[in-house]
Amino acid sequence: MKRLIFTLGFIISFVAVFAQQYSLMFEIQFVDTNGQINSVYPGNLSYSFDNGTVYNNSGTFHYYGKKFSDTALVSSSAAGTLTIYYDDCDSSTISKTFTGVTPNTTYTNYIVYCDPNNVGVTCNADFSYNVSQNNVSFNALAVYNQAHDWDFGDGSYSSQEDPVHTYSSPGTYYVTHYAANSPTCTTSVVDTVIIDPGPGCDTSFILLDSSSIVYGFASTVSPYLNYTWTLSTGDTLNGANFQFDFQTSGTYQVCLTVSDIYGTCTQTSCQNITVSLVCDASFSYSGQNGISFYTSGGGYYPNHTWYFGDGYTSTATYPTHYYSQAGTYTVCHVVESNNGACSDSVCQTITAPQGSRQVKVGFYNLNVDTTIVTQTRLYLIEHDTSAGTLTAIDSADVYITNYGESYFYNVPNGVYLAKAAVLPGQTYYDSILPTYADSTLFWSSAHQIVITSGSSSSTFSSTGYLIHGTNPGGPGFVGGLISQGANKTGAVGDPVPNLNVLILDENMEPVTAVQTNSNGEFSYDNLAIGSYYIYPEKEGKITTPIEIEITNETTDIININFDANSTTIVPSEGTGIEEYLQATISVYPNPVKDQLNISNTSDSKIESVTISAINGQIVYSSPNVILSGNAESLDVSNYQSGMYIIEIKTTDDTIMKKFIK
Numbered sequence: 001m002k003r004l005i006f007t008l009g010f011i012i013s014f015v016a017v018f019a020q021q022y023s024l025m026f027e028i029q030f031v032d033t034n035g036q037i038n039s040v041y042p043g044n045l046s047y048s049f050d051n052g053t054v055y056n057n058s059g060t061f062h063y064y065g066k067k068f069s070d071t072a073l074v075s076s077s078a079a080g081t082l083t084i085y086y087d088d089c090d091s092s093t094i095s096k097t098f099t100g101v102t103p104n105t106t107y108t109n110y111i112v113y114c115d116p117n118n119v120g121v122t123c124n125a126d127f128s129y130n131v132s133q134n135n136v137s138f139n140a141l142a143v144y145n146q147a148h149d150w151d152f153g154d155g156s157y158s159s160q161e162d163p164v165h166t167y168s169s170p171g172t173y174y175v176t177h178y179a180a181n182s183p184t185c186t187t188s189v190v191d192t193v194i195i196d197p198g199p200g201c202d203t204s205f206i207l208l209d210s211s212s213i214v215y216g217f218a219s220t221v222s223p224y225l226n227y228t229w230t231l232s233t234g235d236t237l238n239g240a241n242f243q244f245d246f247q248t249s250g251t252y253q254v255c256l257t258v259s260d261i262y263g264t265c266t267q268t269s270c271q272n273i274t275v276s277l278v279c280d281a282s283f284s285y286s287g288q289n290g291i292s293f294y295t296s297g298g299g300y301y302p303n304h305t306w307y308f309g310d311g312y313t314s315t316a317t318y319p320t321h322y323y324s325q326a327g328t329y330t331v332c333h334v335v336e337s338n339n340g341a342c343s344d345s346v347c348q349t350i351t352a353p354q355g356s357r358q359v360k361v362g363f364y365n366l367n368v369d370t371t372i373v374t375q376t377r378l379y380l381i382e383h384d385t386s387a388g389t390l391t392a393i394d395s396a397d398v399y400i401t402n403y404g405e406s407y408f409y410n411v412p413n414g415v416y417l418a419k420a421a422v423l424p425g426q427t428y429y430d431s432i433l434p435t436y437a438d439s440t441l442f443w444s445s446a447h448q449i450v451i452t453s454g455s456s457s458s459t460f461s462s463t464g465y466l467i468h469g470t471n472p473g474g475p476g477f478v479g480g481l482i483s484q485g486a487n488k489t490g491a492v493g494d495p496v497p498n499l500n501v502l503i504l505d506e507n508m509e510p511v512t513a514v515q516t517n518s519n520g521e522f523s524y525d526n527l528a529i530g531s532y533y534i535y536p537e538k539e540g541k542i543t544t545p546i547e548i549e550i551t552n553e554t555t556d557i558i559n560i561n562f563d564a565n566s567t568t569i570v571p572s573e574g575t576g577i578e579e580y581l582q583a584t585i586s587v588y589p590n591p592v593k594d595q596l597n598i599s600n601t602s603d604s605k606i607e608s609v610t611i612s613a614i615n616g617q618i619v620y621s622s623p624n625v626i627l628s629g630n631a632e633s634l635d636v637s638n639y640q641s642g643m644y645i646i647e648i649k650t651t652d653d654t655i656m657k658k659f660i661k
Contacts (some may be wrong), residue, residue, distance in 0.1 A: 024591075044471065069095055079103055089548040125179035126187040127523040133223050133261055134167045134195055142179060149178040153193070169262050170197035187572055194405075201258045203269040210607070212277050214240045216254060224262075230255040244344045246275045247300070250339045279344035281335045290355050290458055293331070297344070305633045307332040322355025322454050324413040354412065357451055361396075361418040362405030362463040363435065365428075373399045374426050380408045382538055383448065388567065390443060390540035397423070400466075405428035411460075416449040417464040417539065424515065431611065432469070433513040434500045434537065437464035441502060441510060469510040476527030476550035478503070480560030482520045482536055483572070495520025496564045504545075506531040508616030534560050536569045537552075542614060543569045543641050544656055565575040565587025581655045587646055590659040594637040596646075609634070614643045636661060 048606065079316045082098040124142040139162050140148055150158045153173035167173065173193045180186035202220035202606035209215070218227055229237040229379040231244065232253040246252060255270040280297025293306060295317065306314045308321045309329030323329065332347040361378045380394045398404035418437040422429045435447035449460050482501070484494040499516045500546070503524060511532065516522045527550055535545040548557045561572040585606070586599045600606055618638065636644075639661045646657050 006629065009400070011225070017030050021436050029341055045548075088206075097488060098220070100583070103123075123179050124368045125177045125187045127177045127189060127191070129175070129191070129193060131193065131195070133198075134170070135164060136167065136195075137164045138162060138175070138177070139178065140177065147180050151176040164261045167195045168244055170195045171263070174433075185657070190561045196223055196224065197262075197264075198260050201225065201260060201267040203258045203267045204303075205254075205256045205269070205271070206575055207254060207271055208377065209273060209275055212245050212247055212271060212342070213247060214252075214275065215243075216256070217328075218256060218258070218612055220258075226261065228257040228260045232258065245338065247277075247338050249277045251275075263605050266564040276461050276479050277342040279335050279337065279338060279342040281344040281346040282331045283331075283333045283348070284345060285348075285350060287320070288353060288358075290320045290322045291350065292318065292354050293333070294318055295333070295335075297335070297346075302338050303336040305334040305336075307334075308453070310453055312452075314456070316456070320456055320458070322357065322413070322453050322458075323352045324354065326352065326354040328352075333450075340403040344360075355453065356410040356412050357455070357457070358459050359408045359411050359416065359418075359449060360405055360450075360459060361408065361420075361437065361460045362403065362461070363400065363420040363437070364403050364463070364465045365400050365432070366402065366465060371401075372427050373401055373485060374428050374432070375423045376400050376420050376426075378404075378406050378424055379421070380411070381417040381419060381443075383415040385415055388540070392419075392539070396568045405463075411451060413451050413453060416462075417443060417446045418464070419443075419446075419539070420464070420466060421606060422466075428468075430512050431469055433469050433502060433510045434469045435464055435467045437462040439464040440468060440615075441467060441504075441537065444542075445536070445615050467510055469512045471511045471526065472525045472528045474528030475555045476525070476529065477525040477556045477558075478527065478532070478534065478560060478613055479521070480521035480534065480562070481572075482516050482522070482562045482564055482569070485563030485565035485570070499538055499564070500532075502535040502537050503527070504535055504616065506533075506547075508533060508612070508618075535616075536564070538564065539568060541565075541567060541569050542658075544571060544645055544658060545616075545648065546656070547654060581650060581653055585648055585650075585655065585657075587659055592636055594635065594657060596634045597635045598632040598634070598646075598648070600632075602650070604652040606632070606650055610647040611636075612645045612647070613640075614645070619644070 010478040042377075050112050079102050082101050084096045109163050116353060126141040127140045128141060130137045132140075136152075138150065148159060148166075150163055151174050152158070152167075153330050156165060158165070171194075173195065174190055175193050176188055176190045178186065178188045195616070199222050202218075204219040206217045206219065207214060208217075212509055216229060221240040225236060225240075227240050229239075229242050230238070233246070236242065237244065251272055251274045253270055253272050255268055257266065257268040259266040282295070282297035283293055284296045285291050285293045297303070304315055304317050306319055307317070308314070308323075309331055310323060310325075311323065314321070314419075321596065328349060328351050330347055330349050332345060334343070334345040336343040358440075359380060361375065361380060363378070365374060365376075378394045378398055381390050382393045385389050394408050396406035396408070398406050419434060421434040422432045431443060435441065436443055438447045440446055446466070447462055449462050451460060456541050472593075480501075481501055482496040484496060495516070495518070497518045497520060499520075499522075499524045500513055501516065503511045505511055511527070512524060514522045514524050517600055529550055529552060531547065531549045533547050535543055537543060546560055548560065550557065563572050564570050581602055581604060587604060588597050588599070596608070598609065609620070609622045610618060612618050620636075622634075641661050643658055644661060646659060648655050648657070
């Protein structure tokens with residue numbers, strides 16, 4: 001009786017759903033090539049649907065409010081523009097326009113409209129389902145909207161289109177799906193769903209131990225079962241398998257409780273296991289470059305400490321160590337349990353070669369024509385931090401479109417920088433500046449590759465993006481000379497060849513770069529009107545740049561000369577007014593801690609003061625400073641430690657000085 005009542009109620013509800021009628025109106029508008037509207041109206045415009053229905057110019061559909069997709073064809077007997085207007089179910093107006101219409105040609109319009117009176121559609125109750133333990137997902141297979149009702153065969157029902165149902169017990173169930181899309185079209189389909197009872201509550205299990213670690217495995221693993229392990233330590237674990245570190249020797253009880261997902265069975269069984277902690281720190285090793293160490297004593301130990309005999313240690317289970325010098329070393333391995341109840345140590349004397357690693361240097365070249373190959377030289381530069389020197393120890397030429405890399409092998413312990421420079425004669429030689437990884441013009445801010453004996457990696461990487469300059473070009477010409485100053489590598493006055501000279505704009509942004517020739521000379525003849533910094537760049541040397549200004553009146557600036565000393569590159573000493581200002585304007589104390597004083601005893605007035613960090617960043621700028629015969633005090637207490645350049649512009653000339661914070 002209950003089943004009959006449900007079915008009748010279901011059918012009545014369908015009648016209520018589909019009794020309300022709606023309308024879909026559409027109109028076709030045609031504009032011919034002379035601008036006349038509907039010049040072929042009526043009769044010579046047609047609109048036909050998939051089901052074969054054909055309409056002229058306009059029409060009205062009657063429907064029951066259910067969406068239905070369709071493909072409609074529209075054609076005209078004359079040339080012009082066709083536009084179709086129609087209302088969607090929510091009363092919004094939808095339009096589609098075809099331009100360049102030729103006579104008697106058919107055009108396709110894809111629409112979603114409100115299906116009138118179920119035209120061309122039959123109701124369908126077919127369905128599929130997927131069983132996952134006692135959960136079943138049902139899927140109605142009809143491709144259009146219709147009403148649904150489900151009887152799951154266990155006294156439960158649903159009106160969803162694609163319901164998910166959970167059965168409380170295993171068994172065979174007859175599922176009925178009712179579907180309807182109009183008062184006159186209802187149908188139903190019955191299918192059988194079998195819910196597997198599962199394997200039952202089998203509580204047999206296996207225990208295995210490895211030193212302090214015990215592993216448990218349930219004999220029967222099933223998604224229909226729940227597993228709970230209870231240990232005599234008071235710990236509880238879930239899952240078909242477990243792993244547990246008992247940490248101390250002794251006999252322990254392990255119990256497994258199994259229950260099924262239906263709640264129809266629950267069983268428990270227990271076993272005892274004896275744990276004996278025996279630590280063994282024995283080890284072996286191998287390798288001709290880096291030495292790899294392996295534990296060989298068996299068992300599981302959570303704590304390892306390796307002493308390599310050269311001052312370095314490791315807590316890895318299987319470390320690899322690189323020795324900075326070949327020789328004989330005593331290596332010790334210590335193992336210990338978490339609570340210290342078990343420990344052991346073993347030492348061996350090994351003979352190790354000098355370890356070396358490889359360094360991969362790669363640079364990306366973006367925003368360029370990737371069909372052009374650019375030959376670029378990659379440098380590996382050693383930074384001796386104790387001596388304060390940087391030396392290019394190796395180089396490799398690569399061909400870059402958008403990326404290029406090279407490996408440098410047998411690199412000993414040390415600190416290294418990576419650098420890339422486009423070779424002369426290449427397409428982008430003037431526009432790509434020498435670049436340090438990762439993407440900086442200055443060695444002082446370059447990425448450092450630090451390789452020590454404690455470094456476990458065999459390959460180190462350093463990458464960057466090549467820096468492009470921006471130079472609109474113009475009438476400006478600059479030229480100068482770089483000579484040896486006071487240093488250990490050459491006589492004073494000797495030319496410095498092959499030195500990169502950066503040309504930067506007034507904000508220290510890149511413009512271009514040139515290189516000195518065999519006579520130490522450099523020049524560039526395509527600069528726009530504006531202010532520039534001339535910045536010779538050499539790894540390990542601190543540069544004091546020279547600021548120049550190219551104007552319409554002064555387009556050629558020459559004699560931009562520098563001295564390359566042991567640790568600095570500075571403007572060559574001048575004569576006349578510059579020498580006078582250098583002698584009469586002083587900056588003190590140097591080094592400075594909090595207050596920097598500027599003293600002016602010259603006849604020139606100071607107009608502005610600018611302070612820049614060594615990387616070019618402006619940290620202080622004070623225009624309109626009028627100072628003559630007095631001292632100006634600047635607060636530098638918040639500056640970071642390092643070298644700074646102070647530019648002092650006077651009414652007669654501009655000078656630069658350095659100070660250390």
